[in-house]
Amino acid sequence: MLSAARLSTHRLKAFPCSRFFSAHTRPRPTDSESIVPYLRAKYDERLAQHAMLARRSGASILSLDAENLNHLPPTDLNSSTVARIQSDIEEMFGFGSTSPKDVFINNELDLARVETYGFDYDYTLANYTDQLSYTIYEMLRNILVDHFHYPKVLKNLQFDSNFAIRGLHFDIKNGWLMKIDNFANIQLSTVHVGREPIKDTNDVIEQHRGVHISPDYLQKNMYQLNDLFSIPQACLLSDVLQYFKDSNAEYVKDLKFHPRYLADDVQRASNILHQWSSLENRGIGGQLHQTVLSDMSKFLTKDSAIVEYLQGLRSKGKKTFLLTNSSFQYIDQGMKYLTSSPDWRDLFDWVIVSARKPEFYRTERPFRRTSEPTWNLVNKFEPGEVYEGGNLKDFSKYSGCSGSKVLYFGDHVFSDLIDPAQQQGWKTGAIIRELSSEIYTRNTPDYRHTLSWLLRLERLLNEAQAIDNGRHVPGLDKLLDSWRGERRQIREQLKRVFNKAFGSVFRTHHNPTFFANKIRKFADIYTSSVENMRNYPIDYCFYPDRSYLPHERSIETLVDSGRVHQERMLK
Known part of the structure; x- marks a missing residue:
């Protein structure tokens, strides 16, 4: 020994x-x-x-x-x-060096076995410009002031694109914005109150009797900001909290303002932003969608590679579908612009809009046609029709697509990827735009x-x-x-080097982040853009690297590198 x-x-x-x-x-x-x-x-x-x-x-x-x-x-x-x-x-x-165009592998995926490819719309097929985040921030800010009667001076607040990252958690009990790792441990150097790092991290340690957040506290008091729409939300939460903190010197001792109020109000404002607010605009969506459609060149980036990729799948006999929470009118105008064609629906076998994911995967809400008459019962998919609502069970039944023969791409792990992977065994691909910039930094x-x-x-x-x-x-x-x-x-x-306040989207100091761990667990592959899939043959098999447990790493790395022959190791 x-x-x-x-x-x-x-x-x-x-x-x-x-x-x-x-x-x-x-x-x-x-x-x-x-x-x-x-x-x-x-x-x-x-x-x-x-x-x-x-x-x-x-x-x-x-x-x-x-x-x-x-x-x-x-x-x-x-x-x-x-x-x-x-x-x-x-x-x-x-x-x-790693290429931002690479596809990264969590779980073995044989494309030769995939018969059907599915896609979300926002931040998956549709690439938005940075201007969208500024617009979301301004709209949310104005709703707080105009409808929820927050101080008018808040309209002077401006979005800071360099402040927040995706995957942060907002503690609605204490008003702390932070990053946590895959074990639900807090990275103390990222804890912010408003726009400033917390003055005494012992307050955090005392709250949780260490740096670990219990599952109960995580569920009841932590609001995770998962998608790219949530980055302006995180910035607004911090900016408004900073205003109240500066306006009340006794903020910590005398809670005249509670962070939970703010979290609830920003969430309500976000719902208003995405939902229709008048009969005239019911078909399009909320204020945000109306604004995007008013000047699509300002908010959407055209990319012919997406069209070529979809056409390539169809030409090789693959089925394709679009499954999105957005309305048909919004998708229709957006896809016409992105594809430069009024016939964009020819790229898909099935189009499902207003799906209400993740409820789509969990309920038995029936499908409806978007065309008249909308009240006719849907018990099968017909060519040329666009459907709204629905559920995963009926989709599998009507389309004949189920199990590992389906590969679905989305940008939001909770609303797009977890349920179909767990319930139906779909293969999943996460589209993570931040990969490009982070890989560039890591290559320096x-x-x-x-x-x-x-x-x-x-x-x-x-x-x-x-x-x-x-x-x-x-x-x-x-x-x-x-x-x-x-x-x-x-x-x-x-x-x-990644972000002054919160660091990398994917890593705390030595562990994957809570966000990255969900990607690792529920996405078979992940990449920065759907069009990166064009770099791989239609029958390509993605093999993941061998994962080592700590007790395996030293000796198996030597064997894999060829420095130690197995025969010698067995002596």
Whole structure:
């Protein structure tokens, strides 16, 4: 049996990048007095190597400046050693650039077995410009003032596109906007009250007796902002809350205004925005849809690749359908504009509008025709008809499409993807527009080299803790505190490159976000745009990477990389 210290050392030596750090490795000291100097020297050597490789790439380590590097020892690595180290870093940290046009795989998906392709409309087939978020914000703000009698001065508020991200949670009890991870743990550095970070994160810890949010609290007091429409909502919640906070110095102690009121009112305003408000406009939808249709070039982006992709599916004998919550009049005008054709319905076998997802998947609400007479019973799908309402059970019955032979694309995991995946076994594809910008950031040399140093620092921390092994090494606690402080600084830097307030849509510091975990669990594939599917043959099979449990990762990574032969491992 290996002791804890020897086991930790064994794991470090077994890690694929061990050759990276072999060039200047000193023998590990056995006496306690020499351990801290040994670790400091090892830290300096590793940092010098990382800094050298960053400079060779024209990059920098975001958490460090020139002064941090002046004391480092010189690195006397020859060209072959540099090449080997660079290769090891790329293998260890996955430095190969990712394309924003890639399709990413959570679960095996064989397109040869897919017979029917389905699509949502908003943010799936329809690409909206950034102007839409500004318009949503202004409309919601004006409804609060004009209809719910909020202070008129709020009309001076303006949308900040750089503030919020998708997938945040709003605590309607405390007025906190935050990001949580896949275990429902709060990323404390993202907790905001209004537009400002919370002054004392201990208030959050005290509320939840730690950083974990219980399922009951999550269900009753947390409002998740999941789709791209919710980004202006998150910004408005914070802006209005900031106004009341600034207007009431005793806000925290004397709750004359309650955040739940605001959350309810913004939700009511959003419903008004999306629903019809007069008989004349009943067929189109709410104020938002009317505004979009009034100037489609301002809000919608044409993309011929979508049409070509749909036509390609049809030409290869695949069935297609459109399933959306929007009204037919809105979809009809929008699709005519996007496809530059009045015959856009020829791209689909079935068109379902006003579906009321996710209720579409859970109820037995019958289908109705959108054409007259609308009261005739629908018990089958007829060519050329457009249907509204309906339910998943009848859709499967009338279309003959069910199970894993259906692949459905949508942008909202809760209203589009979870229920058909769970109830019918549909294959699902998530369309996540933010992927493009996040992948671009992750591909930058600065980000990659900073991440590589963070991971190396964490391994040094693990090694330093294992060395102690109960010996109470003099000076080690101070060294560990210093390294942990640097780790916090690096993680904050890596957060800020995506979004200053909330970081990445997909990751807290080391875990997937609550939002990303839902995508991983309920989307077989995900990508930034439907048209990216054109890059794959119609019979392509998406194979996911092997997922490793922590106890599997070290040894199986070695085997997969070919560095250790299986025969040798079995001895």
